[in-house]
Amino acid sequence: xxxxxxxxxxxxxxxxxxxxxxxxxxxxxxxxxxxxxxxxxxxxxxxxxxxxxxxxxxxxxxxxxxxxxxxxxxxxxxxxxxxxxxxxxxxxxxxxxxxxxxxxxxxxxxxxxxxxxxxxxxxxxxxxxxxxxxxxxxxxxxxxxxxxxxxxxxxxxxxxxxxxxxxxxxxxxxxxxxxxxxxxxxxxxxxxxxxxxxxxxxxxxxxxxxxxxxxxxxxxxxxxxxxxxxxxxxxxxxxxxxxxxxxxxxxxxxxxxxxxxxxxxxxxxxxxxxxxxxxxxxxxxxxxxxxxxxxxxxxxxxxxxxxxxxxxxxxxxxxxxxxxxxxxxxxxxxxxxxxxxxxxxxxxxxxxxxxx
Numbered sequence: 001x002x003x004x005x006x007x008x009x010x011x012x013x014x015x016x017x018x019x020x021x022x023x024x025x026x027x028x029x030x031x032x033x034x035x036x037x038x039x040x041x042x043x044x045x046x047x048x049x050x051x052x053x054x055x056x057x058x059x060x061x062x063x064x065x066x067x068x069x070x071x072x073x074x075x076x077x078x079x080x081x082x083x084x085x086x087x088x089x090x091x092x093x094x095x096x097x098x099x100x101x102x103x104x105x106x107x108x109x110x111x112x113x114x115x116x117x118x119x120x121x122x123x124x125x126x127x128x129x130x131x132x133x134x135x136x137x138x139x140x141x142x143x144x145x146x147x148x149x150x151x152x153x154x155x156x157x158x159x160x161x162x163x164x165x166x167x168x169x170x171x172x173x174x175x176x177x178x179x180x181x182x183x184x185x186x187x188x189x190x191x192x193x194x195x196x197x198x199x200x201x202x203x204x205x206x207x208x209x210x211x212x213x214x215x216x217x218x219x220x221x222x223x224x225x226x227x228x229x230x231x232x233x234x235x236x237x238x239x240x241x242x243x244x245x246x247x248x249x250x251x252x253x254x255x256x257x258x259x260x261x262x263x264x265x266x267x268x269x270x271x272x273x274x275x276x277x278x279x280x281x282x283x284x285x286x287x288x289x290x291x292x293x294x295x296x297x298x299x300x301x302x303x304x305x306x307x308x309x310x311x312x313x314x315x316x317x318x319x320x321x322x323x324x325x326x327x328x329x330x331x332x333x334x335x336x337x338x339x340x341x342x343x344x345x346x347x348x349x350x351x352x353x354x355x356x
Contacts, residue, residue: 016112017105018090024113025082030121032078032146033153040145044075046163047143054167055175057267062172062259063326064179064333071174073141073167078120081144084128085116091130091137092191124148124166127173129184137184141174143167155281161274168267172260180333187252193245247342254345255332258313262321286310312345319348324356331355 035043051073059066076084089112124147131140143166152162177183268275320329332338332355344351 015104015108016090017109018086018112020106020109021112021116022083022086024110025086025116025120026079026113028114028117029078029082030117033150035146035149039149043145043149043159043163046160047075047145047148047167048073050164050167051141051143051171054164054171054267054271057271058168058171058175058263061263061266061326062175062179063330064175066175066178071138071141073143073170075143075145077146078144081123081142082113082116082120084131084140084142085119086112088128088130091132092188120144122147124151125170127170127177129177129187139174139177139184141170143170151282151285155278155285157278157281158274161272162278165264165268165272165275165278168264168272169260172263173256176256176259176333182335183252183333186336187249190245190248190252194242194249248336248339251340251342251345254313255316255340256313257310258315258317261310261314262317316340316345316348316351320352323348323352328356 052070055066055070074080074084123144125141125143127139127141129137129139131138148163148166151157152159155162265275265279268279272278317329320332332340332351338355340348340351341354344354
């Protein structure tokens, strides 16, 4: 999930009552699809096994090396995912359990909880690199079983195949982060730049927003995937440091999602018999037209931009791997300097020329 943040007079880390966000989110979350106790136990068990079974072929295709035993996934319901996501967000922004101002914390907590409730009904799984146990960051793969049941029923898919297919994507994220430990710190540093106190007066922020609106009206502002709609407004009121941090996160997210989709398609035919049917129906679902209110919410939360990440990122990975092979592509994981620049995501040959 992407979180769009704008400069404010408070630090997000101390502005949100994360406990209240969890409470609100759980109360607002829609119930999962009806299922018997047997069905719930069966899907939980099967997802747990699939998350372990998916890792060896993902390691083989990616060429990324991870050490130690394969960690178990956490198979959760929607309220449990909301609690885990709120805690992860708190850790990401170095927040405390108690907000600096009680009233502000409750208001922002309620807003955050509402967002998490909306997202909780659609997310199939995620790798959380910021999950910690006993104060030690370990990372954790979360799989949201009610949503897996819902999608496989809606698309009339073979449950066992679909569950493994979902795990291939999410396990790729686990391998990305466990094989390249610097990624979570890089992400955390960029998020810190976005969320720490801006220290600017309202006049400067308003001036930048006015300039953005004026340039858009005159047709002089650049238009790309990161400058239009809600995201464009966010960028308009950010400092240069914040815009650079947001660009880094957008490019990293596009790379991670595109790489996971590429790997899922590469591994899928070997281990998922009905992979072609799953991919076709799932892509149709991704691009299906939503009701007006849902389209608005998706735009505000950046979920449509998230779908663009899958397409643009996969095109980048497909091109580079097709040209130079997975071994040389893996140079991308060497460090921050070898990650693609925003323009290189659209033009992979420029990344090849600069890095390889």
